[in-house]
Amino acid sequence: MPVRVQTEDFDLGAEIAALRAGDPCVGAVATFLGTVRDANPDLGDGEVRELVLEHYPGMTEKSLEAICAEARGRWDLLDILVIHRVGPLRPTDQIVLVAVTSAHRGEAFAACEFVMDYLKTRAPFWKKERTPDGERWVEARDSDDSAADRWAS
Structure with a gap:
């Protein structure tokens, strides 16, 4: 299961095409693409000029791999791709891609x-x-914790 933490940008179309790679078993591809916004609602209308993402090398990748493994244990999936960028990013830059393939959309x-x-x-x-x-x-954010809590088994 591909997990990459990187500074360089990625090509969304190319990443999804590679994930599918002509696999005739793929009936569904679900993706999430996160981008940098120019404002943070927690600041009111505060302008964000740059977002700097830091991580703990090695530990971050292992954490992402464990999350993907847990997803594989819950659903019948064909593949998962997670790409997360680190370093300085500007508004409209891509931050994260999560892509999942399976036989069925649900x-x-x-x-x-x-x-x-x-x-x-x-x-x-x-x-x-x-x-x-x-x-x-x-x-x-509390809303992020609430979103994750609903998956508790």
């Missing part, structure tokens, strides 16, 4: 959402926003 949708919900709450990433007023670390 499993692909559920697994994609599960992976993203757990990634937001369990993977060791830290975000710092740079605004006209300075820098600040982005704190975890």
Whole structure:
């Protein structure tokens, strides 16, 4: 199961094409693409000029692999791809791609959402926003925890 943490951008179409790779068993591909916004609702209308993502190398990849393995244990999936960027990013830049293939759409949708919900709450990433007023670390949101909690078995 491909998991990549990288500074460089990725080609969404090429990544999905490679994931499918002409596999005739694939009946569904569900994806989530996260991008950098130019504002943070927690700041009111505060402008975000740059988002810096940091991670714990090695531990982050293992955490993402464990999340993907858990998704595979819950649903009948063909493949999962997670790409997460780190380093400085600007508004409109791609941050994260989660793509899931399966024979049926329901499993692909559920697994994609599960992976993203757990990634937001369990993977060791830290975000710092740079605004006209300075820098600040982005704190975890209760809504992210609630989204992940609904998957508890």
